[in-house]
Amino acid sequence: MAASFQSIAKLLCRLSPSTLHPLRHYQSCLRRLPVRSYLALPPYVPPHHCLCTAASLQDGEAAQAAEALLRYKDRPWDYLESEEYIERYGANPVWAGYRRNHKGGIPPQKTRKTCIRGDKICGNPCPICRDPNVIIHHQNVKLLQQFISPHTGLLYDPTQTGVCMKQQKKLNEAVNTARDHGLLPFQIPYVEFAGEDYSNSHDAVGSTPPPQSLSSGASWYQWYSEISPDEKEVAKVKKTYKAYLKS
Structure with missing residues (x-):
């Protein structure tokens, strides 16, 4: 009977030696301790129970975070x-x-x-x-x-x-x-208006002259008629851009 148990144990060690390794390490530690502390120690708990507890805590925290996101998403x-x-x-x-963390003493x-x-x-x-x-x-x-x-x-x-x-x-x-939407106040920039903007003295915004005052061949407004430029100004411009003008 004892030989059969030993053969089963050897077979288990060959198949999965990592399964019995934590138990052997735990038993070796118990042998080194005194008798009083040996009796006070709790029974061996496999490590996968701790992993399940940590995973459940992480799942609970993730669920709380998701609930908070949904709670503040609409409002x-x-x-x-x-x-x-x-x-x-x-x-x-x-x-x-x-x-912000950055390299060196000069921030980006x-x-x-x-x-x-x-x-x-x-x-x-x-x-x-x-x-x-x-x-x-x-x-x-x-x-x-x-x-x-x-x-x-x-x-x-x-x-x-x-x-x-x-x-x-x-x-x-x-x-x-x-x-x-009127939820935040804002200030309209101040613009100083000149009197010319509201004046009607200019011909473009003034009263239209009557047709009988127009002579034959004259334009309705004076800026539509032919304007002869000043000869001195034309000569000055030609002198300035002489190198760029075509002969």
Whole structure:
């Protein structure tokens, strides 16, 4: 009977030696320990149970992230009033304290084109791409106001906020749309008009002369008639461009 058990054990070792290796290592460690600690140790647990627990935790976190994305997809402005946003950013804008990693002491003169290509996110993404709950929308006024200067009313330069060029383009479109819908205030540029723009003294905007004042062969307006140029001005121009004129 004992010989049959030994033959079965040898057969198992030949087929899959890696299966019994953790058990042998565990038994050898138990032999080296004292008797008290040996009795207090728990029974051997295969490593695949730990892997299943870690995988289940990762699946739960992924499900929570997907649920958060769906929750703020239709109403992205609710994220700025949530406890999660306040705990992460506080009263600061989303781009506060952001610094892009770069080689050397001189930062790049412009931000990257995009942070997300396909399903891959680059290292050290911009303040908008790093948080999937920050969604640019023309109704998300509180988010748009974080990127508008209160002094000039213009968007901050991307080198100051660190936003990639793709998200900066979306910001420009969202701000213009919000201003068209009246969600964001904007200032009309001041234009100083001259009095000549409203004067009717010029013949082009003045009253049309009566037909009887026209002589035969005369044009209706004086600038339509033949104008003879000044001979002195013509001679001066010919002298200047003499090398380029054809003889």
